[in-house]
Amino acid sequence: MKRNWIIMGVILIMAGFAVYQAVQTQQNKAAVPEGVGPQPGLAAPALELPAFDGQTYKVGGKRDKPLLLNFWASWCTPCRDEAPDLARLYNQYKDRFDVYAVNVTVQDEIANARDMVKEFDFKFPVLLDYQGRSMDAYQYKAIPTNYLIDKDGTVLEVLHVIEPKYLEKRIIELSK
Known part of the structure; x- marks a missing residue:
């Protein structure tokens, strides 16, 4: 029983990490579209x-x-x-x-x-x-x-x- 809880905990941690990475990737893509230079409304790159x-x-x-x-x-x-x-x-x-x-x-x-x-x-x-x-x-x-x-x-x-x-x-x- 204890082993099942540990496995369940590891799965939840991994799922949480996957969701976090997906959200971060979406935010980064929204900031500067890949393959496209700065567009109107975005900050000019340094x-x-x-x-x-x-x-x-x-x-x-x-x-x-x-x-x-x-x-x-x-x-x-x-x-x-x-x-x-x-x-x-x-x-x-x-x-x-x-x-x-x-x-x-x-x-x-x-x-x-x-x-x-x-x-x-x-x-x-x-x-x-x-x-x-x-x-x-x-x-x-x-x-x-x-x-x-x-x-x-x-x-x-x-x-x-x-x-x-x-x-x-x-x-x-x-x-x-």
């Missing part, structure tokens, strides 16, 4: 990368201004197409929002990236991702991919090729 200017920049958490996080490479034609608009909008609204342009250096040549920065006269920080950490954190599948992040560090939108008038409207809305 990311820390060096930049051409010698500083290290961090993404994630509260900020002073909204942020446009732009992932690009010098060989990417749509990235080159949106570059003049990014530079112009940043120069016009840099007191209202930040731009971090993350060069996917793991898939680019540093000299080509530097040439593109000079060609389009980027005044915003250009971060360098030598190891692909941004791809792991943000899980983007194509470039350019842009994340509009608010002051609280929450992703507001995921944009691919930027429409300048739309972005300008969003910058004005976010800086009120």
